Amino acid sequence: MVNKLWCQEAARKWFYKKDQSLHSRLLSEPKCQKHVATWYLLYRWLIFMVWACIVVCSIFEFGSYKPMVVYDKWPIYLTNWDLILGVSQALLGGFLVLRRWKLQKVSDFDPSALMLGLIDRVYWFLYVVTTSIAFGVTITYWCSIFDPRIHYLDPLNIMLHICNSILMIIDFCITSIPFRLRNFWWCLIIVFLYTMFSLIYYFAGGVDKNGYHYIYKILDWKKPVQASLICVGEGIFITILHSLMCFLEKVKDRLYLKIDKKLGRPYAETHMSSVEKHADIV
Numbered sequence: 001m002v003n004k005l006w007c008q009e010a011a012r013k014w015f016y017k018k019d020q021s022l023h024s025r026l027l028s029e030p031k032c033q034k035h036v037a038t039w040y041l042l043y044r045w046l047i048f049m050v051w052a053c054i055v056v057c058s059i060f061e062f063g064s065y066k067p068m069v070v071y072d073k074w075p076i077y078l079t080n081w082d083l084i085l086g087v088s089q090a091l092l093g094g095f096l097v098l099r100r101w102k103l104q105k106v107s108d109f110d111p112s113a114l115m116l117g118l119i120d121r122v123y124w125f126l127y128v129v130t131t132s133i134a135f136g137v138t139i140t141y142w143c144s145i146f147d148p149r150i151h152y153l154d155p156l157n158i159m160l161h162i163c164n165s166i167l168m169i170i171d172f173c174i175t176s177i178p179f180r181l182r183n184f185w186w187c188l189i190i191v192f193l194y195t196m197f198s199l200i201y202y203f204a205g206g207v208d209k210n211g212y213h214y215i216y217k218i219l220d221w222k223k224p225v226q227a228s229l230i231c232v233g234e235g236i237f238i239t240i241l242h243s244l245m246c247f248l249e250k251v252k253d254r255l256y257l258k259i260d261k262k263l264g265r266p267y268a269e270t271h272m273s274s275v276e277k278h279a280d281i282v
Helices: 002-015 038-060 071-076 078-103 118-145 155-174 181-203 224-262 267-277
Strands: none
Touching: 038 071, 038 078, 038 155, 071 078, 078 118, 078 155, 078 181, 118 155, 118 181, 118 224, 155 224, 181 224
């Protein structure tokens, strides 16, 4: 009986959506402030420029010890899908912060009156997905794909498979963007799409930049059982990463709360800010 009630309560909290206004301010202000300062505006666009530079270096292989110049193969790699996600969310993030920065110059501007529009929702989706995918790409590459006999530990490799995660870690620590457990399926959409793409690419006779009939050796569809298990395992791994980010967000909230108290910020103000920033975005 107790277990049944517990499951019902867990399900209610999982699927229940609070009947309150949505706060798009979460997507456009830093965790440490309730407004957009000039430093944060510059930071958001700096992040975008870094992502854009990595994309350019990836396409033209700047920083590679052995460039192969095979531009037509660039879109087939999950690493580059992650780059597209990263630069897209950074661009939208910069736009939202710029819009908020301009709006708050109006004397009667109330950030709590902001409504969650399509651009806000797309940005939230891209940000959450990019975070988990970036960590997944980094960990999977260095644990399962990197081979010192054929891969170089050059600046380009570091940019593609380390800097992507570093950028998301920095962003995670500074921004107020929420993670919700029930949104784990967002990341699985990317996993599913890439799985379908790799399968279609294989049957279409596609090869990687070295001429092998697969994109990644561990994702070789000549071995369908192994490839299928890899895809399922990656889906589970991405879900775990997303859950971990949800947990780390709670840790971050507590740390910021403690910092606010040490800085002498009134507890009531800190508590109200915390409650406001935790309003569900659905």
